[in-house]
Amino acid sequence: MNYADLFRVTLPETALEVAALLVLVVDLGFLRKAALTVRAAVAALLGVAGCGVALWFVLTAGGASLSFGNDLLLTVGGTAAVAQAGILVLTALTLLLLIDAAFTRHVGEFVGVVLMAATGGLVISAAQDLLVIFVGLELLSLGLYILTAFAKKSAKSAESALKYYLFGGMSAAFLLFGFSYLYGLSGSTNLHKIVIASYALSTVGAWPLWALALVMVAAGLGFKVAAVPFHLWAPDTYEGAPAPAAAFIASVSKVASFALLITVGSIALNPFDFSRTAHGVLRVQLSFGVITSEVLTPRPLGFLAPWATVLAVMAAASMLVGNLAALAQISVRRLLAYSAIAHAGYILLGLAYFSYGSRSANAILYYTLTYGLTTIGAFGAIGVVERATGSDRMGAFLGLHKRNPVLAAVVLVLFLSLAGIPPLVGFWAKFNLFAAVLSVHAGPVSLALVALAVGMSAVSLYYYLQVLKRAYVMPAVNDEPIRVRPVTMLVLLLVAAGVVLLGCFPAVLQGWIASFYPIIDYVRMPPG
DSSP, rough: OOOHHHHHHHHHHHHHHHHHHHHHHHHHHHTTOOOOOHHHHHHHHHHHHHHHHHHHHHHHSSOOOOOEETTTEEEOOOHHHHHHHHHHHHHHHHHHHTTTSSSSOOOOOOHHHHHHHHHHHHHHHHHBBBHHHHHHHHHHHHHHHHTTTTTTTHHHHHHHHHHHHHHHHHHHEEEEEEHHHHHHHHHHOOOOOOHHHGGGGGGEEEHHHHHHHHHHHHHHHHHHHTTTTTTTTHHHHHHHHHHHHHHHHHHHHHHHHHHHHHHHHHTTTTTOOOGSSGGEEEEEEEEEEEEEEOOOOOOTTTHHHHHHHHHHHHHHHHHHHHHHHEEEEEEEHHHHHHHHHHHHHHHHHHHTTOSSSSSHHHHHHHHHHHHHHHHHHHHHHHHHHHHSSSOOOOOGGHHHHOOHHHHHHHHHHHHHHTTTTTTSSSHHHHHHHHHHHHHHOOHHHHHHHHHHHHHHHHHHHHHHHHHHHHHSSSSOSOOOOOOHHHHHHHHHHHHHHHHHHHHHSSSHHHHHHHHHHHHOOOOOOOOO
């Protein structure tokens, strides 16, 4: 590895960092005395331009990757390219929502933190090494903590940021604990070599430690995606954070974290040709010696046994807790938080029954990207209602179709998509994911979990309809029109149109994802 290779592979991240620096220089150096709306518009547009340049680098990058010796550090293309493109588009939409917001005067700093957090998401999506993963996660997480606390005049914002930070520190400790065991057992921080080492662990007495390490890693990553029982931060954070920050947390961090989980699943099921090693013997260098085991033909990887079990349990718990808890919410922000927990459960179900190849990964990527798009629109609409009424409770949506018919139509489209109603994109996301699960394994357990997911989707329709009932059926307490500023309305209409069009033509996004995946670089053990 040399610095030229590092710069080439990290061009998208570099573009975001340069854009963040440029935003700070322009905002603090040239526009300090300008009107807030002007400063917000300039900062947001510079940030969007940075995302556009980074997106161009992502889409035009070749298939080369970054390695140190035989250890792969960052990959280019495949899951990484799809997730990075999604992160950049969602970040740009978040920045556009900032233009009409008025929760802070420090708009340049807000945009800079958003871009740096997005940089962490890009690193996570391409990471193939434990150390790189942790650096990316911390860069993303620190940015999210700051964004949550950015509404300095709001006590809820400060409280939610503190809770988020404390829970995040605990999850980082779990993750590092699991990483340390993986390194101690395999002698490497590279994901590919760790997975290879898992073949040999069945011959020694280290398997309980291996299972414990995977549980710790699942706990750390479960926090990032707000999966039960690591979800307690989500309702307070979604409720207290400024609307653009909440939209960013609910979308970009989910896409990056699930991209990492797809990477782990893809590597764990990599078709290593062990039958061609010298004398049919696989030698794995562990930290406590050389373990030799007979591997005459490829066999199911032991790495996934505890991993898939933990993910399946977390998926079932998330679907149940998320949907049932959402029924009792009167705050639409908290409702979306518990809904996000439930959606994380659906995606974790796909990861628990992950298969090497494009179908499972495509379904998970399709779900995360479309969910992120819909969630940004939902938080944008909630932010508009909140600014007009001073509340995010369901009562604030009373008579919305009379106070602003266009905004009510946007809320209708987005919430029905989250519920999975055809022909909106949310329906195809769930259909593809559940079909991928059953195509991998159609046993009684997987059938029961898919049935649970379908049943919980029906439950989710009830609480989404509670919001729509107040918007369309129940009379308004206040008939004063709700005015939406032009840029925010444009973003909301673009998101709603995307949800409808991608639902009517699902093959467009599916085909685009399939054109990137799979492009996977992996390391084969040398003969002998």
